[in-house]
Amino acid sequence: MNIFQKVTLQSLKKNKVRTIVTIVGVILSAAMISAVTTFTASMSNYMLQAAIASEGAWHGYVPDADIATTQEIVAAPEVAEASAMRHLGYALVDGNSPYVYVLSSDEETTEMLSVRLVGGHYPTSGNEILLPEHLLNSNKNTFKIGDTITLALGQRMVDGYYLTQGNPYQEEETLEVRETRTFTVAGVYRRLSDRVEPYEAPGYVAITGPDGNGNADSRYDVFFAMNRPGDIYSFLEDHTLNGKTNDRVLLYSGTTDVSGFENALRGLSAIVIGLIMFGSISLIYNAFSISVSERTKQFGLLSSIGATRKQLRGMVLFEALVVSVIGIPIGILSGILGIGVTLLFVGDLFATLLAGEGVPMTLCISAPSILVAIVVALVTVLISAWIPSGRATKITAIEAIRQSRDIRPDKKVRRSSGLTYRLFGLPGVLASQHYRRSRKKYRATIFSLFMSIVLFVSASAFTDYMVTMAGQGLDVAGYDVSMSLRQ
Incomplete structure (x- = not known):
C-alpha cells in the first residue's frame, strides 16, 4: 500500500459520516441491480420449470x-x-x-x-x-x-x-x-x-x-x-x-435455434439496469463530488510536493474501490434477500399463470446473475468516481490550496422578494439566497427528482407490460363449445 492509499484511508476514517453515506449509496445501487438480475434468473427458471411440468423434461x-x-x-x-x-x-x-x-x-x-x-x-x-x-x-x-x-x-x-x-x-x-x-x-x-x-x-x-x-x-x-x-x-x-x-423447453433453456423469450427478458432487464445505473451514478457522484470538494486543499498540498495527476485520480478511484468492497457484497446480499422475501409471498400467485401448471416461482440464484450484478455495480461506482476525479487533476496546486474555485465571495447584493418571506419565512429567504448565489448547487437536486420520476414511471410501465403479457397468455376463447368433424 503506497502513501496515497494510506492518506485516502485516513480521509475515509476521518469523515465517517460522508463515508457511511457513500457506502449506503453503493449498497442501494448494488441491491437494486442484484434484485433485477436475480428476478430475471428466477423468471427464466420459472418459465423453464412450467414448460417441463407441461411438456416434460426431454429435449x-x-x-x-x-x-x-x-x-x-x-x-x-x-x-x-x-x-x-x-x-x-x-x-x-x-x-x-x-x-x-x-x-x-x-x-x-x-x-x-x-x-x-x-x-x-x-x-x-x-x-x-x-x-x-x-x-x-x-x-x-x-x-x-x-x-x-x-x-x-x-x-x-x-x-x-x-x-x-x-x-x-x-x-x-x-x-x-x-x-x-x-x-x-x-x-x-x-x-x-x-x-x-x-x-x-x-x-x-x-x-x-x-x-x-x-x-x-x-x-x-x-x-x-x-x-x-x-x-x-x-x-x-x-x-x-x-x-x-421439445420446442417450449428448448425456448426457455436459451438455445440459439429457438429465439425470443431469453432475448426479450434480457433486453427488458438491461433497460431497467441501465435506468438504475443512471440514477445510481447521480447519487454516488454527489458523494464523491463532495469528497473531492472537501479534499481540494489536500490535493493541492500533495500536488505541490510532486504528486502527479494520475496519482491524484488514483486516490479518488481507490476510495471508490474501498467503498465498493464494503458496499457491493452487502448490496448483493440485500437484493437477493429482498427478491427472496418478495417471491415467498407472491410466488404462489404464479402457480396458475401458465395454463394452470401449478408451478410457483421460487428464488433462483445463479452464478452469472451474481457476476453481472457485481460487475455492473462496480462499473457504476467507478464511473461515479471518475467524473469528479477529473476535477482533482485539472486545477493547479495554488488554486487548490487557496480553494479559489470552491469559495467565491459574491460582491453583488442580492435581495429576496417580500413574497418569499411571507410564503416561506426566514428559512425560505435563506434558501432562495443560497440558490441565487450558485445555481449549479441545486442542479443535482433537480436531476435526482427527475431520475426518481423516470424510475417510477419505468417501473409502472414494466408492471403494466407484464400484466398485459400475462393476460394475453391466459386469454380465454370467446366461445363455449368447439366441435371437430371427420369427413
Missing part, C-alpha cells in the same frame, strides 16, 4: 424406433439421459378415439415425460396400467382405479403396411390382434403433451409398468435429454433421426 423424441436406433441414442456421449417406452400395441376401446395405445415404461420415463397423476399410483409392474383422464371422460363404460381390464393388443394395418401414432385413423385400416393381456388399473393421469400424443392421434396413450419381454422386433418411443440443449438439432441431423424437439 428430443424419436417415435417408432427399432432396437438398434434405441441403443445408438442411449449410448451417445452427447445424451445426458435417455428412456425408452416399448410398444405393446393398439386395442379397440369405446371413446372419441377408436384405440388405446399401450406403452411399457419405467419410473425414469414417467419423470422425463412429467406424467401427472390425477389419482392412484404409478404402475410398478407390467400387469398394472395407467389410463389417461380424457379416456375416462369420453368412455361410456368408465374405468375405475382398481378395475381389471382385458385388452386385445395388436397392430394397425392398411394395405400391408403398419400404422403408427403419427398416422391418423383411416376407415379402411384393420387391427391385427397379436396377444390378449389383462391389466389392473393402477391410476389415472393427465393427458400428455400434444408433442407426444397429438390431438389427431388414433389412440389414447396408456402406460404400463416395466415389462422385460422385448425382442429384436420390438419398437420404441425414445425420449432423451442432451448435455447441452442446443446440440439437439445437430444431433438429430448427424444421426439422421426422424425425431421431434
Whole structure:
C-alpha cells in the first residue's frame, strides 16, 4: 500500500459520516441491480420449470424406433439421459378415439415425460396400467382405479403396411390382434403433451409398468435429454433421426435455434439496469463530488510536493474501490434477500399463470446473475468516481490550496422578494439566497427528482407490460363449445 492509499484511508476514517453515506449509496445501487438480475434468473427458471411440468423434461423424441436406433441414442456421449417406452400395441376401446395405445415404461420415463397423476399410483409392474383422464371422460363404460381390464393388443394395418401414432385413423385400416393381456388399473393421469400424443392421434396413450419381454422386433418411443440443449438439432441431423424437439423447453433453456423469450427478458432487464445505473451514478457522484470538494486543499498540498495527476485520480478511484468492497457484497446480499422475501409471498400467485401448471416461482440464484450484478455495480461506482476525479487533476496546486474555485465571495447584493418571506419565512429567504448565489448547487437536486420520476414511471410501465403479457397468455376463447368433424 503506497502513501496515497494510506492518506485516502485516513480521509475515509476521518469523515465517517460522508463515508457511511457513500457506502449506503453503493449498497442501494448494488441491491437494486442484484434484485433485477436475480428476478430475471428466477423468471427464466420459472418459465423453464412450467414448460417441463407441461411438456416434460426431454429435449428430443424419436417415435417408432427399432432396437438398434434405441441403443445408438442411449449410448451417445452427447445424451445426458435417455428412456425408452416399448410398444405393446393398439386395442379397440369405446371413446372419441377408436384405440388405446399401450406403452411399457419405467419410473425414469414417467419423470422425463412429467406424467401427472390425477389419482392412484404409478404402475410398478407390467400387469398394472395407467389410463389417461380424457379416456375416462369420453368412455361410456368408465374405468375405475382398481378395475381389471382385458385388452386385445395388436397392430394397425392398411394395405400391408403398419400404422403408427403419427398416422391418423383411416376407415379402411384393420387391427391385427397379436396377444390378449389383462391389466389392473393402477391410476389415472393427465393427458400428455400434444408433442407426444397429438390431438389427431388414433389412440389414447396408456402406460404400463416395466415389462422385460422385448425382442429384436420390438419398437420404441425414445425420449432423451442432451448435455447441452442446443446440440439437439445437430444431433438429430448427424444421426439422421426422424425425431421431434421439445420446442417450449428448448425456448426457455436459451438455445440459439429457438429465439425470443431469453432475448426479450434480457433486453427488458438491461433497460431497467441501465435506468438504475443512471440514477445510481447521480447519487454516488454527489458523494464523491463532495469528497473531492472537501479534499481540494489536500490535493493541492500533495500536488505541490510532486504528486502527479494520475496519482491524484488514483486516490479518488481507490476510495471508490474501498467503498465498493464494503458496499457491493452487502448490496448483493440485500437484493437477493429482498427478491427472496418478495417471491415467498407472491410466488404462489404464479402457480396458475401458465395454463394452470401449478408451478410457483421460487428464488433462483445463479452464478452469472451474481457476476453481472457485481460487475455492473462496480462499473457504476467507478464511473461515479471518475467524473469528479477529473476535477482533482485539472486545477493547479495554488488554486487548490487557496480553494479559489470552491469559495467565491459574491460582491453583488442580492435581495429576496417580500413574497418569499411571507410564503416561506426566514428559512425560505435563506434558501432562495443560497440558490441565487450558485445555481449549479441545486442542479443535482433537480436531476435526482427527475431520475426518481423516470424510475417510477419505468417501473409502472414494466408492471403494466407484464400484466398485459400475462393476460394475453391466459386469454380465454370467446366461445363455449368447439366441435371437430371427420369427413
